Amino acid sequence: MFKIAQSIKSLYLQLIWRFFCVKFNLWNGGGDTMRLKINCDFDSKIIPKDFQSKVVSLFKAGIMKSSPERYENLFGGNKHKQYTFSVYLPKPQNKGAEIQLNEANCIINFSTGDAETGIIFYNALISLRGSKVLFGAGNNITIKNIQIVPEKKIIGNRTILRTLSPVVSRDHNRETFKNWFYSFEDEEFEPTLKRNMLPYLIDAFGEQARYDLEKLKITPISMKKVVVYCHEIHIESSVGIFELEAEAYLQKFLVENGLGTMTGSGFGMIEQL
Structure with missing residues (x-):
């Protein structure tokens, strides 16, 4: 009932x-x-x-x-x-x-x-x-x-976006509970970001999202590293303008719900330019 x-x-x-x-x-x-x-x-x-x-x-x-x-x-x-x-x-x-x-x-x-x-x-x-x-x-x-506020429609597989809140790429060790954070300057930034997003994208779209996420590409245009204090820890993150290359449905989901991890704590909000 x-x-x-x-x-x-x-x-x-x-x-x-x-x-x-x-x-x-x-x-x-x-x-x-x-x-x-x-x-x-x-x-x-x-x-x-x-x-x-x-x-x-x-x-x-x-x-x-x-x-x-x-x-x-x-x-x-x-x-x-x-x-x-x-x-x-x-x-x-x-x-x-x-x-x-x-x-x-x-x-x-x-x-x-x-x-x-x-x-x-x-x-x-x-x-x-x-x-x-x-x-x-x-x-x-x-x-x-x-x-x-109305949202712009995603057109095509490449979109220029800017961050409204910092994007977090986090490697979390479940055994030690330690975190490592990466900015766009680090080689680990994009692979870690994809690992962060994979579980909830599969939950939303199924296994097809795994294949499409692998093809996703972030190209910095005018980005910088920032360190934000949140939940009593200092978090290395990224802000600025970048190009997102991905399937339109993934772009739409990330613009709507946030890019990366810790979106519910005020990170990863992006918008089209």
Whole structure:
């Protein structure tokens, strides 16, 4: 009975998303992309250095308020998250464990290729709109408004993209729990990135994805290495502009859900130029 109820709710959410696509002219040939622009205010211009984890806490607070039955499925365990996000900060300056902003606001960009996940997050963020939520460093964040942003259609097997949040290529040892991170400058960057993506691409598309992923190629155009502090560790990653050569369905999935690993922690968000 529970499974039937869940199936009905899932269908209901899919229908709501179709309505959004028509109302906001987002339909791009049958895709389920939801891309959100979330405008937020802070109480002060000082935020914690580990701001990505605070955004995840914001998402969790919204899910617990609007869809608590979905919380465990979305955040429980260590499974790959089928969404990504980035945070635009106005002229940030590092101040040790904190960041000082030029203005007390930010823009959170969110993207998913799964209609149900998109509606759940949209409702979660709407439920928090206008409310102060703890953000660390003695600060609060308030969601002002949420905009649904149309996504460009992928045409062809080569696309020029830019990162909205750093791309992470991580080699994780399951026995020692140690991590090695690679930037685009390293030979291990692309092979490791492919290993990171293989399990969830096979889960989404089957064994064909293994063959197509092997052919995927990333060509840096204007890239640089950055080190990001997140979850109490320093993460070597890559930002900038690059060309992605891959089957159109893989490009679409990666633009919608993020490139690489740790997408649910605010990494790997990309967009077409």
